[in-house]
Amino acid sequence: MxxxxxxxxxxxxxxxxxxxxxxxxxxxxxxxxxxxxxxxxxxxxxxRSPLHRNRKHKDPLKPKHPMLAFLVYVNERRAAFREENKNVLEMAKKNKKTYMEAMEEYKRTKRP
Structure with missing residues (x-):
């Protein structure tokens, strides 16, 4: 032993x-x-107890929640905005402004 x-x-x-x-x-x-x-x-x-051995391990790379609509919008238009605006701050302001305008347009057309 x-x-x-x-x-x-x-x-x-x-x-x-x-x-x-x-x-x-x-x-x-x-x-x-x-x-x-x-x-x-x-x-x-x-x-360890059987509960610990058989527990599923969490994937650290799994997203925590779905992507926000604003982030989807910005990701789709990032290349076009980058060509127009070299400054990141201006690009962020312009992204917000165009997104808000698009949302207002969407709300006006979809709501009765």
Whole structure:
């Protein structure tokens, strides 16, 4: 049993030393000079409950909400506005003005 734990310790030390993702997670939490308290914590940790193991992981790249209508409008017309206006502030003001005019036109035509 002691031999198996020693082999596990050596393996974990190797993994923690080689893999930069694990290095920051385990070695630098406790004291930066010694990795043994971290290894003891890893070796003695309880297995996670089935709820934690089967949980779906969230996609960090998934959009949080749909794009706003104003952003869709600006993205479609960005190239044309960029050619006309070199200044970003002027371009933003012109985008807002044309969008508001288009929305007023839309509201007048669609509402009875």
């Amino acid at each position: 002691a031999v198996a734990q020693a082999l596990i310790r050596v393996y974990l030390l190797f993994i923690l030393a080689v893999n930069p993702l694990h290095r920051g997670r385990y070695l630098h939490r406790g004291s930066s000079t010694s990795a043994s308290p971290s290894l003891d914590r890893v070796l003695s940790s309880k297995p």
